Structure formats: structure tokens, C-alpha cells
Amino acid sequence: MVAIRAINLSDAEALKDLYASIIEEELPYILKNAIPSAEEEVSFIQSVLSHGGMIFVAEDKNARLIGMITLNRLVHPQMMHRATFGISVLHGYRNLGIGKQLIERATCWCVENDVCQLSLEVLATNPAVGLYRRLNFIEIGVNALGLKVNGKYQSILTMAKEIV
Numbered sequence: 001m002v003a004i005r006a007i008n009l010s011d012a013e014a015l016k017d018l019y020a021s022i023i024e025e026e027l028p029y030i031l032k033n034a035i036p037s038a039e040e041e042v043s044f045i046q047s048v049l050s051h052g053g054m055i056f057v058a059e060d061k062n063a064r065l066i067g068m069i070t071l072n073r074l075v076h077p078q079m080m081h082r083a084t085f086g087i088s089v090l091h092g093y094r095n096l097g098i099g100k101q102l103i104e105r106a107t108c109w110c111v112e113n114d115v116c117q118l119s120l121e122v123l124a125t126n127p128a129v130g131l132y133r134r135l136n137f138i139e140i141g142v143n144a145l146g147l148k149v150n151g152k153y154q155s156i157l158t159m160a161k162e163i164v
């Protein structure tokens with residue numbers, strides 16, 4: 001049983017642990033970043049919320065934070081109808097439909113907040129592309145020079161879904 005809820009500032013430590021766990025997997029299709037401190041996570045949460053965005057978290061039956069989706073709303077008045085997202089589910093909890101549930105909750109938030117396009121950037125090699133396609137995201141762009149890894153370029157897709 002998984003519960004999806006809006007984030008609280010008190011989730012910063014658990015959010016940091018989730019992010020650290022993803023970074024430590026060294027997945028070839030995830031950007032290499034430093035592990036943030038809990039204080040940096042607090043600033044991150046405050047920044048997303050203060051710019052009109054939202055973060056939803058998924059908790060297991062023991063209230064362990066096992067997934068998250070960040071919705072970044074564009075701030076320019078002529079672009080406020082758009083939001084982008086980032087998503088993570090803890091290793092060991094994948095392929096159980098939690099990612100789908102998080103994206104569906106995010107889609108409801110878009111409806112509630114007059115956001116009519118949800119989009120993301122994803123490395124073309126990420127198996128998550130299949131999940132996004134299944135949830136009706138379509139490719140609206142390909143940047144063949146999107147990322148440089150060991151001197152080789154990798155494509156980044158922009159995928160988007162119109163929210164009606």
C-alpha cells in the first residue's frame with residue numbers, strides 16, 4: 001500500500017536519502033550530481049514551492065519515503081501554463097506502478113492549477129521513456145548533442161503531454 005501526498009519541509013532528510021540512493025546507483029542515464037545536504041534539500045523544496053510548483057512524495061506502509069515527483073512551474077506570465085517534472089522511485093520499489101501513480105497525481109495537480117502542458121527532458125536510453133509513452137507523453141524534440149559522456153554525445157528527448 002503506497003500513499004501519495006504533498007511534501008513537507010520535515011521531509012528534507014528523507015528526500016536527501018532518496019536522492020543519494022539514486023546518485024549512488026550510478027545509472028548511466030542519470031546526470032552525475034553531488035549528494036545534497038539536508039539544508040540544501042530544504043532550500044530546494046522552498047524554491048520549488050515559492051515558484052508555484054509542487055513536490056509529491058510516495059510513502060510505503062511504514063511511512064518510508066520511497067518516491068517523489070517534482071513539478072517545476074514556469075514563472076514567466078506567458079509560460080505559466082507549463083510545468084516540467086523530475087521523478088525518482090527508490091530501487092527495490094520499481095516496476096510496481098509507483099511512478100505511474102506519481103505522474104497521475106502530478107497530472108491532477110496540473111488540472112487543479114491551470115497547467116495545460118506537462119513536459120520533461122530524458123536521456124533517450126532511459127527505460128523510463130517507455131513509461132512516459134504509455135502515459136501519453138509524446139516526443140516533441142530530440143537534442144542529439146544533449147549530453148557528452150566520455151567524449152561521446154547522447155540524445156536527450158523532450159517529451160510532453162497536453163493536460164485537458
Ligand SMILES: CC(C)(COP(=O)(O)OP(=O)(O)OC[C@H]1O[C@@H](n2cnc3c(N)ncnc32)[C@H](O)[C@@H]1OP(=O)(O)O)[C@@H](O)C(=O)NCCC(=O)NCCS
Nearest residue numbers: 087088089094095096097098099100121122127128130131
Ligand atoms: C523512472 C521511474 C521513476 C519509474 O518508476 P516505477 O515506479 O518503476 O514506474 P512504474 O512501475 O509505474 O512503471 C515501470 C516502468 O518504468 C520503467 N523503468 C524505467 N526506469 C527503470 C529502472 N531504472 N528500473 C526498472 N524499471 C524502470 C520500466 O521499464 C517500466 O516501463 P514499461 O511499463 O514500459 O515496461 C524509476 O524507474 C526510477 O526512479 N528510475 C531511476 C531514476 C530515473 O530514471 N528517473 C527518471 C529520469 S527522467
